[in-house]
Amino acid sequence: MLETTNERAGMPAVSATQGRSPGNAGTQRRKAGRPSAAVLDKAGITAGALKLISRKGYDGLTMAALAKQLEVAPSALYNHVAAKRDVLLLVEDHLTALVDVSGFGTASWEQAVRTWAWSYRNVFAEHTPLIPVIAVLPVTDAPQTLAMYETVSKGFLAAGFPQERVVSSIVALESFIFGSAYDVTAPEDIFESGSMAESTPNFTAAVRSSAGVPGRPADVAFELGLEALISGLGALRG
Amino acid sequence: MLETTNERAGMPAVSATQGRSPGNAGTQRRKAGRPSAAVLDKAGITAGALKLISRKGYDGLTMAALAKQLEVAPSALYNHVAAKRDVLLLVEDHLTALVDVSGFGTASWEQAVRTWAWSYRNVFAEHTPLIPVIAVLPVTDAPQTLAMYETVSKGFLAAGFPQERVVSSIVALESFIFGSAYDVTAPEDIFESGSMAESTPNFTAAVRSSAGVPGRPADVAFELGLEALISGLGALRG
DNA sequence: CCGCTAAATGAATGCCGTTCATTTATTAGA
DNA sequence: TCTAATAAATGAACGGCATTCATTTAGCGG
Numbered sequence: 001m002l003e004t005t006n007e008r009a010g011m012p013a014v015s016a017t018q019g020r021s022p023g024n025a026g027t028q029r030r031k032a033g034r035p036s037a038a039v040l041d042k043a044g045i046t047a048g049a050l051k052l053i054s055r056k057g058y059d060g061l062t063m064a065a066l067a068k069q070l071e072v073a074p075s076a077l078y079n080h081v082a083a084k085r086d087v088l089l090l091v092e093d094h095l096t097a098l099v100d101v102s103g104f105g106t107a108s109w110e111q112a113v114r115t116w117a118w119s120y121r122n123v124f125a126e127h128t129p130l131i132p133v134i135a136v137l138p139v140t141d142a143p144q145t146l147a148m149y150e151t152v153s154k155g156f157l158a159a160g161f162p163q164e165r166v167v168s169s170i171v172a173l174e175s176f177i178f179g180s181a182y183d184v185t186a187p188e189d190i191f192e193s194g195s196m197a198e199s200t201p202n203f204t205a206a207v208r209s210s211a212g213v214p215g216r217p218a219d220v221a222f223e224l225g226l227e228a229l230i231s232g233l234g235a236l237r238g
Numbered sequence: 239m240l241e242t243t244n245e246r247a248g249m250p251a252v253s254a255t256q257g258r259s260p261g262n263a264g265t266q267r268r269k270a271g272r273p274s275a276a277v278l279d280k281a282g283i284t285a286g287a288l289k290l291i292s293r294k295g296y297d298g299l300t301m302a303a304l305a306k307q308l309e310v311a312p313s314a315l316y317n318h319v320a321a322k323r324d325v326l327l328l329v330e331d332h333l334t335a336l337v338d339v340s341g342f343g344t345a346s347w348e349q350a351v352r353t354w355a356w357s358y359r360n361v362f363a364e365h366t367p368l369i370p371v372i373a374v375l376p377v378t379d380a381p382q383t384l385a386m387y388e389t390v391s392k393g394f395l396a397a398g399f400p401q402e403r404v405v406s407s408i409v410a411l412e413s414f415i416f417g418s419a420y421d422v423t424a425p426e427d428i429f430e431s432g433s434m435a436e437s438t439p440n441f442t443a444a445v446r447s448s449a450g451v452p453g454r455p456a457d458v459a460f461e462l463g464l465e466a467l468i469s470g471l472g473a474l475r476g
Numbered sequence: 477c478c479g480c481t482a483a484a485t486g487a488a489t490g491c492c493g494t495t496c497a498t499t500t501a502t503t504a505g506a
Numbered sequence: 507t508c509t510a511a512t513a514a515a516t517g518a519a520c521g522g523c524a525t526t527c528a529t530t531t532a533g534c535g536g
Contacts, residue, residue, distance in 0.1 A: 032485040034532045039484075063524060073485050075526080080483090084524065128370065135366075135420035140432040149429075150438040157440055164451050165462070166444035167429065171455070172463030175417030176410075182373035183413050191387075191405065194378040200388040202395055206404035213402050217409070224403070224474075225410030225467060232466020270516040272501040277515075301493060311516050313495080318514090322493065 030071075039072055040080050046090040053091070058129040061087075088133045089141060095130070097144040098123050104155030109237075110230050112155055113173070117226050121177045125184035134178070160237040169233050176225055184218045268309075277310055278318050284328040291329070296367040299325075326371045327379060333368070335382040336361050342393030347475075348468050350393055351411070355464050359415045363422035372416070398475040407471050414463055422456045 030039075048069045052061050063084055067074040081087055100119035103112030124131060139146045149170070156166045191207045193200050213220055268277075286307045290299050301322055305312040319325055338357035341350030362369060377384045387408070394404045429445045431438050451458055 030484070032530045034481095034483040034530080036532065038482090062522080064522080074524085075486075076484055078525075128373075132366065132370070132420070135424055136428075138425065138428050138430065140430060140434070143434065146431055146434055146438055146441070150441040153438075153441040153444045157444070163444055163447040167448040168451070168455065168459040168462050171421060171459040172414075172418075172466070175421050175459065175463060176414040177417065178420065179413030179415065179417035180410075182370065182416065183409060186373055187376065190374075190376050192376065192378060193384055196378070196381065196384055200384055200391075203384070203388040203391040206391045206395070206401055209401040210405040213406070217406065221406040221409035221413065224406050224471070225413060228410070228467050228470020228473075229463060232470045233462070235466075236462075268515070270499045272499080272512095272514040274501065276513090300491080302491080312493085313517075314515055316494070 040070060040076060042080060042090060044070065045077065045080060045087060046094050049087050049091050050094070053127070058127075063087075085133065088130060089137065091127070092130045092134055092137070093142040093144045095123050095127060096142065096148055099148055101148055101151040101155075104151050105158070109155065109159035110234060113230055114226065116152065117173060117177055118222075120174075121181050121184070121222060124178065124181040128182055128185055131178050131181065162236075162238050165236060169236070172233070173229060176229060180218070180222045180225070183221060186218065188217075278308060278314060280318060280328055282308060283315065283318060283325060284332050287325050287329050288332065291365070296365075301325075323371065326368060327375065329365070330368050330372055330375070331380040331382045333361050333365060334380065334386055337386055339386055339389040339393075342389050343396070347393065347397035348472060351468055352464065354390065355411060355415055356460075358412075359419050359422070359460060362416065362419040366420055366423055369416050369419065400474075400476050403474060407474070410471070411467060414467060418456070418460045418463070421459065424456065426455075 045066070048066055049061060052065055052069050056065070063077055064074050066087065067077055070077075077087075081090075098119075100115050101112075103115040106112075107115070134145075137145075139149065152170055153166050156169060157163065161169065191203075191210075193204050193207070197204045210217065215223075283304070286304055287299060290303055290307050294303070301315055302312050304325065305315055308315075315325075319328075336357075338353050339350075341353040344350075345353070372383075375383075377387065390408055391404050394407060395401065399407065429441075431442050431445070435442045448455065453461075
C-alpha cells in the first residue's frame with residue numbers, strides 16, 4: 001500500500017547490481033532470496049504493463065512477458081497481484097485518470113458531457129480488451145474510477161438532474177461510449193458485403209453512400225449518437 | 239469449400255451413428271480413418287458449442303470440451319474450422335438470426351427500433367464474450383448478420399432517413415446495444431463505494447436514490463438511453 | 477538474538493489452441 | 507474399372523499460458 005514512488009525513478013535495481021563482466025548485455029541473473037531493495041511495486045507493474053501494451057498490444061501482455069520487462073521471475077509478480085486480472089485493473093484505473101472531466105463545473109452541461117464522452121471513448125478505444133473487465137469491476141477496487149464518477153455525478157446534479165436519474169443517465173452514456181470504443185477498432189471494410197451484395201440492395205446502397213460523408217465512419221456515428229443522447233437525456237432535467 | 243447446405247438439416251450425424259449398444263454412455267472409440275458417414279458439420283459444431291455454452295459458460299467452451307461434446311478428437315474440428323474464432327463466428331451468426339426484426343415493415347419506425355433493440359440486447363447479454371468478435375467481424379462471413387442489416391436498413395430508408403445517414407445511425411444504436419449488453423452482466427453492488435463513500439458524497443447519494451426506482455437498473459438505463467436515441471435520431475429523418 | 481514475514485528464484489503443473497503424421501473412405505478422371 | 511486425389515477421422519506432440527510451490531535470502535519487531 002506504500003506505493004513508494006521514489007524507487008521507480010531510476011533504473012531497476014538489477015542494473016546497478018549487474019555488469020561485473022563488461023560487455024554483458026544485461027541478462028545477468030539475480031540470486032534467489034529477498035533483495036535488499038524491493039524490485040517490484042504496483043506502480044512499477046502498472047508502468048511495465050503499459051509499456052508492454054503500447055509495444056506489443058494486449059496479446060503481448062502475458063505474465064511472463066511482463067516479468068521479463070521488469071527483469072524479474074514470473075512468480076515474483078504474484079507477491080504483488082493475486083492474478084492477471086489485478087494487473088488489468090491497475091491499468092484500467094490508471095487510464096481512467098486520463099479521462100477529461102474538466103468541463104464539469106466550468107462549461108455548460110452539454111459541453112462538459114461532450115468533452116468527457118469523447119475523451120473517455122478515445123482513451124478506451126486503444127484499450128478495448130479492458131472493457132469486459134470494467135463492466136464487471138466493482139468501483140470499490142478502482143479509486144480513480146470512483147473519483148471520475150463523483151465529478152460527473154456532481155455535474156449532473158448541478159445541471160438540474162433529479163437525483164434518482166443521475167446514475168442511469170451516466171450508465172446509458174457509458175454503455176454508448178464502450179460500444180463506440182469497439183467501433184473505432186473495426187476494420188474499414190467491415191461492411192463490404194462482397195458476393196452477397198445483390199441480395200442486400202438497401203444495405204449495400206446505404207454503405208456506398210456513407211463513403212461520401214467526410215470524417216472517419218466511427219467518429220461520424222459517435223457524433224450522431226452522442227448528440228442524440230445529450231439532447232434526449234438533457235430534456236429530462238428538472 | 240463445398241459447404242453443402244443439405245447436410246445441415248437434421249440432427250448431427252453422430253447421434254444416429256453412435257449408441258450401438260444401448261445403455262452405453264457414448265464413450266465408445268472410433269477407429270482412425272475417414273468414417274463412412276461424416277460425423278461433423280458446421281451445424282453440428284454450432285449446436286455443440288451452444289449446448290456447451292449454456293451448460294458451462296464461455297469459460298467451458300474449449301476446443302477439447304467441444305470435441306468431447308461431439309464425441310470426436312479435438313483435431314477433427316480443424317477439418318471444418320480454421321480456428322476457434324470460426325466457432326465463435328458460427329455461434330454469433332446463429333444468434334443474430336434470433337434477433338426480432340419483425341417490426342420493420344409492420345410497425346412505426348420508432349416501435350420497430352424499440353423491438354429490435356431490446357431483442358438484440360437481450361440476446362447478446364447472455365453472450366457478451368462474442369461482442370469483441372462481432373466488433374471486428376466483416377459481415378461477409380456472417381450471412382444472417384448481413385440479412386439483419388438489410389432488413390433494418392430497409393426500415394430506416396422507408397422511414398425517410400437519408401441514405402448516407404442510415405449506416406451511421408445503425409452503428410450508433412448498435413454501439414449502445416453492445417455496451418448495454420455488458421451492463422446487464424454487471425453485479426448488483428457494482429456501484430457500492432464502500433470505504434470511500436465519504437469522499438464521494440454526490441455519487442453515493444445518487445446511487446442510494448437509484449435504489450428506489452422500480453425495475454432492474456440495467457433495464458432502466460437501457461430504456462432511458464434507447465428512448466433518447468430514438469427521439470434524437472428520429473429528428474434527422476427527411 | 478531470534479523468529480516471523482516479505483520478496484525474490486526456479487522448477488513444476490495442468491490446460492489451452494493448434495499442428496502433424498497417419499489411417500481410412502469417398503470421389504473424379506483416364 | 508482401376509487409380510490418384512481428396513476429405514475426414516485419430517492420436518501424439520508442441521509451445522505458450524497463468525498459476526503454484528518449495529526454497530532462499532533480507533529486514534524487522536520483540
